[in-house]
Amino acid sequence: MQPRQKILVIDDEEVVLDSCLAILDGAGYEMLTATSGEEGLRVAAEASPDLVFVDVKMPGLPGLEVLERLRVADPSIVVVVITGYATVSLAVEAMKRGAFDFLPKPFTPDEFREMSRRGLERRAEVLEQARERAVAEAAGPVPGAGAGPMAPVPCRVLGRWEETHDTVTLALEPPSGWRGFRPGQFNMVYAFGVGESAISISGDPADSGRLLHTIRRVGKVTEALAALDRGGVVGLRGPFGTPWPLGYAAGRDVVVVAGGIGLAPLRPVVHELFENRDSYGRVLILIGARTSDDLLYPEQIQEWRGRFDVDLQVTLDTATGGWRGRVGVVTTLIPHAEFDADQAVAMVVGPEIMMRFTAAGLVDRGMSPSRVYVSLERNMKCGIGLCGHCQVGSKFVCRDGAVFGYDEAEALIQVREV
Amino acid sequence: MPGLDKQAPTPAELLAAHPFAVGMEEAQLRRVADCIKEVAEFPADQVIFRSGGVARSLYLIRRGDVALEVVAPGGGTRIVSTLHGGDALGWSWMFPPYRWAFDARAVVPTEAIVISGESLRECATTDHELGYQVVWRVAREMADRLQATRLQLLDVYGAQR
Numbered sequence: 045m046q047p048r049q050k051i052l053v054i055d056d057e058e059v060v061l062d063s064c065l066a067i068l069d070g071a072g073y074e075m076l077t078a079t080s081g082e083e084g085l086r087v088a089a090e091a092s093p094d095l096v097f098v099d100v101k102m103p104g105l106p107g108l109e110v111l112e113r114l115r116v117a118d119p120s121i122v123v124v125v126i127t128g129y130a131t132v133s134l135a136v137e138a139m140k141r142g143a144f145d146f147l148p149k150p151f152t153p154d155e156f157r158e159m160s161r162r163g164l165e166r167r168a169e170v171l172e173q174a175r176e177r178a179v180a181e182a183a184g185p186v187p188g189a190g191a192g193p194m195a196p197v198p199c200r201v202l203g204r205w206e207e208t209h210d211t212v213t214l215a216l217e218p219p220s221g222w223r224g225f226r227p228g229q230f231n232m233v234y235a236f237g238v239g240e241s242a243i244s245i246s247g248d249p250a251d252s253g254r255l256l257h258t259i260r261r262v263g264k265v266t267e268a269l270a271a272l273d274r275g276g277v278v279g280l281r282g283p284f285g286t287p288w289p290l291g292y293a294a295g296r297d298v299v300v301v302a303g304g305i306g307l308a309p310l311r312p313v314v315h316e317l318f319e320n321r322d323s324y325g326r327v328l329i330l331i332g333a334r335t336s337d338d339l340l341y342p343e344q345i346q347e348w349r350g351r352f353d354v355d356l357q358v359t360l361d362t363a364t365g366g367w368r369g370r371v372g373v374v375t376t377l378i379p380h381a382e383f384d385a386d387q388a389v390a391m392v393v394g395p396e397i398m399m400r401f402t403a404a405g406l407v408d409r410g411m412s413p414s415r416v417y418v419s420l421e422r423n424m425k426c427g428i429g430l431c432g433h434c435q436v437g438s439k440f441v442c443r444d445g446a447v448f449g450y451d452e453a454e455a456l457i458q459v460r461e462v
Numbered sequence: 463m464p465g466l467d468k469q470a471p472t473p474a475e476l477l478a479a480h481p482f483a484v485g486m487e488e489a490q491l492r493r494v495a496d497c498i499k500e501v502a503e504f505p506a507d508q509v510i511f512r513s514g515g516v517a518r519s520l521y522l523i524r525r526g527d528v529a530l531e532v533v534a535p536g537g538g539t540r541i542v543s544t545l546h547g548g549d550a551l552g553w554s555w556m557f558p559p560y561r562w563a564f565d566a567r568a569v570v571p572t573e574a575i576v577i578s579g580e581s582l583r584e585c586a587t588t589d590h591e592l593g594y595q596v597v598w599r600v601a602r603e604m605a606d607r608l609q610a611t612r613l614q615l616l617d618v619y620g621a622q623r
Binding site: 303304305332333334338359361362363364365367368369370371372373375376379380394395397398401 | 527529531538539540541542543544546548569570606609610613614616617618619620
């Protein structure tokens with residue numbers, strides 16, 4: 045039997061506490077209350093609640109301070125700030141300090157119930173992500189760990205092929221000690237004498253004999269990597285980063301949306317979905333590309349399209365008269381796609397503009413932003429949250445992501461540059 | 463066998479089932495249904511209308527795919543976008559000079575409810591509530607396509623964004 049989820053409400057007004065208890069009476073949660081910030085922290089330390097509602101304006105320890113201390117004690121805790129003094133600046137401050145959401149007083153029973161439901165759903169997702177991260181870290185120690193996480197390990201190029209006019213795939217020999225990766229993780233790939241770049245792993249997680257990286261030529265490092273041929277050598281560190289929430293997605297419909305090179309970090313997801321096809325509901329793969337010549341992995345797409353248990357759609361931004369498929373941006377596929385928005389999980393990768401509009405389209409369909417996952421992959425340099433290049437707000441993309449729920453990522457995307 | 467024949471749906475029933483008509487009242491549906499010219503089948507590659515031609519109809523696509531195309535001198539045919547079952551094709555019948563701006567071609571066998579644009583304009587002029595319903599739907603369709611077109615123009619995959 046699953047232990048009951050615990051909700052702690054911290055508010056100096058007892059009438060508010062009584063109302064909250066009454067609203068969720070019989071809902072199956074273990075309810076805890078505290079009338080001050082200090083008491084709330086003590087109760088939280090003893091009971092480890094899943095979700096905390098904290099009033100922002102209380103005598104003694106202020107609510108935002110309580111929020112911060114709760115998050116330090118347990119980074120996975122989900123905290124909702126409630127206040128009768130709702131202002132935009134306070135909401136922004138609360139979110140910056142790690143609040144999941146903001147509930148202005150007075151609130152209705154339905155609003156409180158819905159916020160509780162969403163908060164606990166978020167908690168389940170956070171715990172699942174932590175579990176997947178632990179599995180990933182256990183499976184894949186940093187190659188060359190003895191020399192430290194910043195030391196790249198030499199890796200031989202087993203093969204190389206052109207995918208499109210500006211993109212190649214390198215097949216690397218996995219380094220000694222390599223114990224696999226989880227879909228969504230990336231390696232830092234070093235072109236000797238030139239520099240290092242964060243590149244998603246684009247192959248099948250079950251293929252232990254080679255490690256695939258699909259690389260688009262966009263700068264000196266990727267140019268140098270793409271120019272390597274069979275027998276060449278790269279340096280490798282990894283795998284790093286949060287995997288896609290495939291465990292959390294089990295039993296649900298899964299919507300994979302890839303734009304351009306974004307199909308590369310999602311291809312391992314597709315492999316895993318097909319490998320464990322019975323574990324998922326409907327599987328939709330929506331792919332957008334600039335032209336037919338820019339479409340990644342066309343033969344594999346053809347193979348996937350032939351499956352009876354997947355709905356795969358490809359759309360191009362522009363096409364000539366010979367193209368028999370769809371033309372239009374990838375977001376146009378979302379309104380008619382058949383999936384259960386109440387429970388589906390989406391995994392989206394592409395340029396940030398494309399991810400923003402795709403996430404908006406999915407949320408318009410009724411999906412919770414917390415079930416829409418995106419991969420940010422911004423400015424990653426060290427891979428271990430050390431150098432700060434990829435810091436956006438309070439997050440290090442390489443360490444805390446690159447996979448984020450859109451409820452978190454939306455604010456990060458608003459940060460124009462790091 | 464008598465009693466077992468399944469009657470084909472009437473054009474009015476097909477109209478009522480199309481997303482364009484969802485939310486219209488019975489009386490409004492009847493008036494729009496009176497404007498239906500036919501339920502047309504277009505084989506693959508048949509041109510439905512050509513750029514510059516007189517825009518006489520609204521096409522509510524029931525099934526199939528339609529490419530909106532433009533011929534670029536020296537550049538061949540470019541597909542601007544494609545429309546699919548459930549979409550509405552063509553709004554040039556609404557505004558003077560009532561001329562199509564693009565070519566429309568069925569990419570695969572396609573079926574569409576063809577509604578007289580002139581009749582629909584007349585209905586909208588005499589029944590403003592119906593007119594609002596029609597214009598609201600066309601405006602929503604235009605807004606969606608405008609947003610999609612803006613994204614296309616951004617060419618987000620063309621360079622690192």
